[in-house]
Amino acid sequence: MPTRRTVLSAAAAAAAALAAEGLARGLGGPLAGPLAGALGQPSGGAGGELAVGRSEASASGRPARSAGGGGERLTRARAVADFGGRRPRQWGLRTSGAITSAGPRAVSAGRVVLTFDACGGPAGSGYDAALIGTLRRLRVPATLFLNARWIAANRSQTRELAADPLFKLASHGWRHLPLSVSGRSAYGIRGTGSVAQAYDELTGATPALEAVTGTRVRWFRPGTAYCDEVAAALAHRIGTPVVGFSVNGDAGATFSPAQVASAVGAARPGDIVIAHLNHPAGGTARGYARALPRLLDAGVRFGHLDPRR
Numbered sequence: 676m677p678t679r680r681t682v683l684s685a686a687a688a689a690a691a692a693l694a695a696e697g698l699a700r701g702l703g704g705p706l707a708g709p710l711a712g713a714l715g716q717p718s719g720g721a722g723g724e725l726a727v728g729r730s731e732a733s734a735s736g737r738p739a740r741s742a743g744g745g746g747e748r749l750t751r752a753r754a755v756a757d758f759g760g761r762r763p764r765q766w767g768l769r770t771s772g773a774i775t776s777a778g779p780r781a782v783s784a785g786r787v788v789l790t791f792d793a794c795g796g797p798a799g800s801g802y803d804a805a806l807i808g809t810l811r812r813l814r815v816p817a818t819l820f821l822n823a824r825w826i827a828a829n830r831s832q833t834r835e836l837a838a839d840p841l842f843k844l845a846s847h848g849w850r851h852l853p854l855s856v857s858g859r860s861a862y863g864i865r866g867t868g869s870v871a872q873a874y875d876e877l878t879g880a881t882p883a884l885e886a887v888t889g890t891r892v893r894w895f896r897p898g899t900a901y902c903d904e905v906a907a908a909l910a911h912r913i914g915t916p917v918v919g920f921s922v923n924g925d926a927g928a929t930f931s932p933a934q935v936a937s938a939v940g941a942a943r944p945g946d947i948v949i950a951h952l953n954h955p956a957g958g959t960a961r962g963y964a965r966a967l968p969r970l971l972d973a974g975v976r977f978g979h980l981d982p983r984r
């Protein structure tokens with residue numbers, strides 16, 4: 676059983692693995708043509724202003740709710756006007772504004788938050804049905820961060836996951852880039868290069884997600900989980916705060932089942948655990964199948980992130 680410090684220090688290995696994954700995918704340009712249209716993705720400049728998705732009223736038939744402090748969605752032009760002059764000073768996995776703890780309510784409730792990323796791209800668009808099956812069998816809830824490319828490659832699975840109240844769907848971005856306003860890189864992957872590009876990364880998966888869930892997207896995790904604090908503040912303003920992690924469950928799906936079981940088994944109330952649902956050949960599913968029953972027997976509860984934290 677690793678110490679907590681050991682578990683946390685695995686973050687670097689995971690980020691490297693995620694980065695390698697990103698490089699393997701060849702972080703090419705945005706999806707183009709009809710597919711981009713179907714996903715409601717940013718048009719890459721041709722269309723100018725991108726209103727972030729539809730109103731909640733049109734998406735779900737319910738009255739619009741406010742999110743992130745206001746009912747109106749932040750436009751790209753407003754984002755550039757409000758954040759364009761700010762110079763970031765931080766860069767990493769734990770920058771100001773990134774959520775890396777489930778908060779005091781979760782601690783007092785004995786609750787751990789499980790999160791799983793689906794990164795998308797040629798090397799990352801698999802679906803770990805065994806992992807999802809384990810969560811369902813044990814009635815363990817989880818927040819699933821889906822990338823726009825993964826959604827495009829897994830339409831029926833996305834609908835199934837959206838229809839299951841056990842899961843909440845959140846955004847893992849559009850092109851799976853580190854979230855920067857100045858082109859900072861993480862493990863060799865160049866991040867978004869401006870506020871406008873960060874905005875596109877933050878909002879690119881939103882229409883596809885909201886089309887299947889009928890609810891507003893609440894959370895965002897960047898590709899590689901790296902961000903700067905200006906981009907994190909932008910994410911807050913958009914209404915999708917950046918969610919990091921405190922326990923690395925599978926190191927970018929590179930851990931063996933035993934390593935996964937050990938890392939996840941060390942989770943304590945208030946932790947946010949990161950792992951992946953897009954690598955069915957990895958050790959993630961078998962590791963969780965070992966760790967979760969033990970944690971449940973020990974009295975650990977699982978839940979979603981609380982917006983009030």
Ligand SMILES: [Zn+2]
Pocket residue numbers: 693792793794847851897898899
């Ligand atoms: Zn990812």
